[in-house]
Amino acid sequence: MMSGLRIENLESVYNKTITAISGVSLEVPAGRIVSLMGVNGSGKSTTLNAIAGLLRGDPQEIAAGSIWFDDERIDGRPPHEVVRRGIVLVPEREKIFETLTVAENLQASVAPPTITPAAHKERLAEVYELFPALMERKNAVAGFLSGGQRQMLAMARALLCHPRLLLVDEMTLGLAPLVIADLLGRLCHMRASLGVSVLLVEQNVSAALEVADYGYIMEKGRIVFHGTPDKLRSHDDVREFYLGLGDTGARSYRDVKQYRRAHRW
Amino acid sequence: MATNASGFFKTSYASDLGLWETPWRRFWVLAGLVLAVAFPFFANTFWIGVINLAAIAAIGALALNLVTGYTGQLSLGHAGFLAVGSFTVGILVARWSMPVWVTLPAAIVIGMVVGLFVGVPSLRLRGIYLSISTLAAYFFIASLATEYQSRFSGGAGILIPPPRIGSWVLSGERNWYYVLFALTALATLLCLNLNRSHIGRAWLAIRERDLAASALGIDVSHFKVMAFVISTGMTSLAGALLAYYTAFVSAEAFTFFVTIEYLAMILIGGLGSVLGSLLGALFVTLLPFLIERAVEQLPFPATFKTHIFAVQSGLFAILMLAFLMFEPMGLARIWGRIRAYFELWPFRYRPLP
Amino acid sequence: MQLAVNVLVLTALYALIAEGFVLIYRASRVFSLAHGDLMMLGGYVFFTCLVATGGNLWASVPIALGAGFLIGVAVYLAGIRPLAGYPVASIVLVTVAIGILIRSVATLIWTAQVLYPANALPFKDTPLHIGNAAFSLLDLASLAAALIFFVALVALLQRTSLGVRMRAAAENPRLAANSGINIHRVIALSWGLACFGATLAAMFYTTRINLEPDSWLVGIRAFVPALIGGMNSPLGVLPGALIVALVEVLAAQYLDPVMVNSAPFAVLLLALWIRPWGLFGTREEVVRV
Numbered sequence: 049m050m051s052g053l054r055i056e057n058l059e060s061v062y063n064k065t066i067t068a069i070s071g072v073s074l075e076v077p078a079g080r081i082v083s084l085m086g087v088n089g090s091g092k093s094t095t096l097n098a099i100a101g102l103l104r105g106d107p108q109e110i111a112a113g114s115i116w117f118d119d120e121r122i123d124g125r126p127p128h129e130v131v132r133r134g135i136v137l138v139p140e141r142e143k144i145f146e147t148l149t150v151a152e153n154l155q156a157s158v159a160p161p162t163i164t165p166a167a168h169k170e171r172l173a174e175v176y177e178l179f180p181a182l183m184e185r186k187n188a189v190a191g192f193l194s195g196g197q198r199q200m201l202a203m204a205r206a207l208l209c210h211p212r213l214l215l216v217d218e219m220t221l222g223l224a225p226l227v228i229a230d231l232l233g234r235l236c237h238m239r240a241s242l243g244v245s246v247l248l249v250e251q252n253v254s255a256a257l258e259v260a261d262y263g264y265i266m267e268k269g270r271i272v273f274h275g276t277p278d279k280l281r282s283h284d285d286v287r288e289f290y291l292g293l294g295d296t297g298a299r300s301y302r303d304v305k306q307y308r309r310a311h312r313w
Numbered sequence: 314m315a316t317n318a319s320g321f322f323k324t325s326y327a328s329d330l331g332l333w334e335t336p337w338r339r340f341w342v343l344a345g346l347v348l349a350v351a352f353p354f355f356a357n358t359f360w361i362g363v364i365n366l367a368a369i370a371a372i373g374a375l376a377l378n379l380v381t382g383y384t385g386q387l388s389l390g391h392a393g394f395l396a397v398g399s400f401t402v403g404i405l406v407a408r409w410s411m412p413v414w415v416t417l418p419a420a421i422v423i424g425m426v427v428g429l430f431v432g433v434p435s436l437r438l439r440g441i442y443l444s445i446s447t448l449a450a451y452f453f454i455a456s457l458a459t460e461y462q463s464r465f466s467g468g469a470g471i472l473i474p475p476p477r478i479g480s481w482v483l484s485g486e487r488n489w490y491y492v493l494f495a496l497t498a499l500a501t502l503l504c505l506n507l508n509r510s511h512i513g514r515a516w517l518a519i520r521e522r523d524l525a526a527s528a529l530g531i532d533v534s535h536f537k538v539m540a541f542v543i544s545t546g547m548t549s550l551a552g553a554l555l556a557y558y559t560a561f562v563s564a565e566a567f568t569f570f571v572t573i574e575y576l577a578m579i580l581i582g583g584l585g586s587v588l589g590s591l592l593g594a595l596f597v598t599l600l601p602f603l604i605e606r607a608v609e610q611l612p613f614p615a616t617f618k619t620h621i622f623a624v625q626s627g628l629f630a631i632l633m634l635a636f637l638m639f640e641p642m643g644l645a646r647i648w649g650r651i652r653a654y655f656e657l658w659p660f661r662y663r664p665l666p
Numbered sequence: 667m668q669l670a671v672n673v674l675v676l677t678a679l680y681a682l683i684a685e686g687f688v689l690i691y692r693a694s695r696v697f698s699l700a701h702g703d704l705m706m707l708g709g710y711v712f713f714t715c716l717v718a719t720g721g722n723l724w725a726s727v728p729i730a731l732g733a734g735f736l737i738g739v740a741v742y743l744a745g746i747r748p749l750a751g752y753p754v755a756s757i758v759l760v761t762v763a764i765g766i767l768i769r770s771v772a773t774l775i776w777t778a779q780v781l782y783p784a785n786a787l788p789f790k791d792t793p794l795h796i797g798n799a800a801f802s803l804l805d806l807a808s809l810a811a812a813l814i815f816f817v818a819l820v821a822l823l824q825r826t827s828l829g830v831r832m833r834a835a836a837e838n839p840r841l842a843a844n845s846g847i848n849i850h851r852v853i854a855l856s857w858g859l860a861c862f863g864a865t866l867a868a869m870f871y872t873t874r875i876n877l878e879p880d881s882w883l884v885g886i887r888a889f890v891p892a893l894i895g896g897m898n899s900p901l902g903v904l905p906g907a908l909i910v911a912l913v914e915v916l917a918a919q920y921l922d923p924v925m926v927n928s929a930p931f932a933v934l935l936l937a938l939w940i941r942p943w944g945l946f947g948t949r950e951e952v953v954r955v
Contacts, residue, residue: 148837156842449935642752
């Protein structure tokens with residue numbers, strides 16, 4: 049199955065005056081987990097929203113560049129069409145329908161037209177197997193689930209759209225380390241058994257690099273560095289600022305960044 | 314206030330405190346003032362009269378924008394507060410022949426008291442429920458006004474003689490123009506300064522996310538009520554001025570449609586924008602006159618002429634829709650876009666550093 | 667007994683129109699002030715159909731209802747959808763403008779004259795008697811229609827996938843779009859159904875009483891039952907309509923017939939003081955569309 053996401057020189061503008069991201073190019077080959085990392089405000093979520101088709105009209109819009117999936121241009125399409133083509137977003141906040149029950153949440157996902165009802169039923173069974181906690185709470189109102197269960201429901205909901213590419217926005221926020229490890233494991237399992245590619249946006253770089261096949265680092269709206277996890281882990285600046293393993297000691301974040309950035313990135 | 318599209322570059326504390334920071338802005342404001350002062354000298358009386366109405370409407374629009382645009386509480390009771398001002402003047406003048414320097418402050422004070430009565434119960438309510446509470450307030454005031462009129466005024470309105478201070482009588486469009494201009498300018502300055510102060514910032518916070526605002530230590534109830542009180546006080550003043558200007562007070566003048574007109578003013582002008590209130594008031598006041606001219610001049614079928622009100626309201630609705638669809642943030646945003654275009658030229662938008 | 671009949675009929679009328687308010691509020695988070703005018707327009711369309719077909723109900727009813735549905739969808743597509751993302755105040759004003767426009771156009775097309783669609787019906791509406799209460803075939807029909815409408819609506823919302831998706835889109839349009847739901851179709855459906863209900867109510871109201879441009883005032887009063895039941899609750903309109911109808915009929919009977927117009931607002935004020943979000947509504951703040 050040749051499916052791949054390719055972004056070329058994406059640029060997005062906020063309120064027609066402020067540039068949010070510029071010159072962003074990245075690739076997610078089929079069946080791979082790619083991680084997009086960076087601090088707050090670096091433009092990671094904007095990139096995801098651009099792919100998912102949420103950047104239309106005021107106040108945000110795509111100003112230049114293109115997004116390709118399976119050699120088909122998808123930028124500027126409405127969100128439900130993007131889902132129909134196999135790309136599903138698991139948002140950072142507001143990721144489940146609070147007033148619906150767990151079962152209804154899953155019922156709300158629309159499968160692409162190429163999927164038969166039988167295949168959809170099969171997927172539903174697979175999802176319940178993957179997340180047994182949801183099976184137990186099938187008829188509970190989703191608003192009463194805990195943080196980890198919500199994330200599971202969000203991913204389950206996304207899986208029921210039969211995605212070929214999952215866009216996951218900061219799924220480790222607010223979760224305990226054990227739960228994070230569990231969810232990351234499930235992501236790998238999804239990649240292995242269902243062949244789903246993942247574009248993982250994360251601030252938690254160490255967690256992301258555990259599962260990613262490739263990583264991109266964004267700062268202030270641009271991609272500044274990319275490489276395999278080993279390459280990233282051995283890079284001095286990544287160690288310093290994103291992994292907290294730097295050897296420069298107690299110097300202030302700001303001085304070091306200014307000085308070294310000019311030379312490194 | 315919207316940020317300057319090409320960036321804000323201030324060089325001193327004094328410029329931070331100033332209302333109009335750059336020399337260009339000061340120039341435009343001055344030019345506008347000069348134009349405004351010279352206007353009555355080259356316009357005919359009819360249009361001066363229209364501008365006078367627009368000035369009174371502007372005071373009302375500024376007031377509405379304070380509570381609805383800035384603090385985010387959609388008030389559907391505006392016509393009621395105008396009525397409060399008008400009827401205060403009417404009652405004080407008709408029964409006790411009070412002079413204008415008593416009735417105007419009285420109108421403001423009574424307006425503020427009414428604002429207190431409307432604001433305090435609405436503390437519990439948010440969103441549409443608050444709007445409906447203001448609507449209920451309007452109905453209540455309107456029925457009181459109609460009651461008064463039928464009992465004490467024989468069903469007709471109250472006639473008001475022109476205001477006099479000492480031996481000087483305020484009459485004639487020109488004289489009214491300068492008085493109203495001064496009052497509107499004062500109201501504008503008041504609003505600009507309120508918006509720049511900690512009160513304005515508290516209002517903005519309440520508009521965006523009042524839970525977060527109260528978590529930051531802003532006393533939401535206090536500022537909400539303050540918004541109502543100041544707004545109704547100003548609206549009451551506008552109503553009082555209307556009473557004196559049109560020399561007539563009647564309950565029929567304060568229909569729900571009047572509230573809609575004022576909402577249209579601030580929406581077409583731009584929610585939360587002082588300039589928007591002024592532009593919107595001008596636009597909406599001018600519109601019926603322009604429509605009337607258009608219907609007279611252009612060939613329309615006969616039914617249009619007989620149902621002239623339907624045509625007027627229909628065209629008003631179409632124009633409102635056009636505005637709301639093509640520029641929902643109003644005239645002020647259009648102005649902002651034009652400014653941004655020139656400020657950023659030759660770039661289309663501010664590039665990344 | 668007669669009072670009970672009056673209350674029931676009025677409840678049915680209010681419930682049908684109020685349901686429209688609730689559907690639109692859930693779908694677009696807007697309080698549609700155009701709904702009274704939409705109801706009035708539905709009445710005019712029905713009347714025109716009756717006259718044009720010479721009293722043929724089998725043709726007029728479906729055409730009028732279908733037209734009502736399409737008008738609702740058209741209002742959404744033309745007026746509300748382009749304004750997605752803007753402050754609720756703007757959108758409420760759009761509904762006001764649309765209402766005014768519909769009223770003006772209706773006045774220009776059908777003039778301000780009061781019309782009596784009952785005269786165009788193919789049968790004379792003779793009153794039946796049960797006990798000492800008089801009510802007509804039309805009243806019975808209106809009760810039946812309202813009942814069917816509600817049962818069908820609830821079945822749609824609670825039992826079908828489409829209903830789940832409508833509720834999902836009502837709660838969180840963004841997330842719904844991300845789940846592959848075509849939110850515009852779903853929201854348009856809500857608007858169409860709202861207008862359908864209003865037209866249904868109009869058909870019964872105008873044949874029972876009369877039809878004129880000011881009929882929109884009747885429609886707009888129905889927002890009170892919607893509010894009392896809870897703007898978020900499709901089922902809440904039933905008790906809401908019952909309460910308002912009860913108060914109105916009793917007030918007209920025992921206090922003053924003139925109070926009919928202001929009775930709903932008195933109930934409204936009371937409700938706002940005691941329980942602003944209605945009997946079954948959820949507490950919420952205003953969100954952007």
